[in-house]
Amino acid sequence: MREELPGRAALEPGxxxxxxxxFLRLIACLCLVSGVLYWIRLIGYYPGDLYxxxxxxxxxxxxxxxxxxxFPFAAAGLWMLASWGPVIWFLCAAGEIAMHAGFPQYFGHRPSVVVTHAVVAAIYCGFRxxxxRRRRAEAVQ
Structure with missing residues (x-):
């Protein structure tokens, strides 16, 4: 049984x-896949335009x-639950959104990428x- 220090609540995750x-680890897996797909594109593994x-x-x-x-760097940070992981993911997401929504004449219009990043960001903000809210409720008690 865990002993609690006087005046401190147990630090157990809810x-x-x-x-x-x-959620962060699922996003880490998606970031790793995205990074690998960009590497596949760079090394020319698949034939086709821009490959x-x-x-x-x-x-x-x-x-x-x-x-x-x-993307792989963000995946590592998200998997380790490091504070910098979501920051690097945000840079990647902002870059892809800018590419496909801001400059579709150069990068192509891919609304699925833009919507996916927006949904992930909304879920992240909801979790935070x-x-x-939970921390504030516990502080009041």
Missing amino acids: TIEIAFAV RFDLMPVQWQIAASVLAVL AAMQ
Whole structure:
């Protein structure tokens, strides 16, 4: 049985915190897959348009190179539940949203990517708000 220090509550994660950790790890898996797909594009594993670095336009070379490095980095941070993991994911998501919603003439219009990032960001904000509400409720007690 765990002893509690006087004046301190037990630091055990609740249901929200556990669900948040599972959510972050699912997003980490998606980030890893995205990173691998960008690496596949860079090394020219699949034939087709824009599937080889030397044949890509400059804007795709820059974007694919940056995202191929940042997505696996974000995956590592999200999997470890590090505070910098969501920040790196946000940079990747903002980059892809800017690519596909802001500059579709250069990168193509992919609304599924934009909507997916927006939904993930909304769920993340919902989790953070719920955890903050829970902490405030526990502080009042």
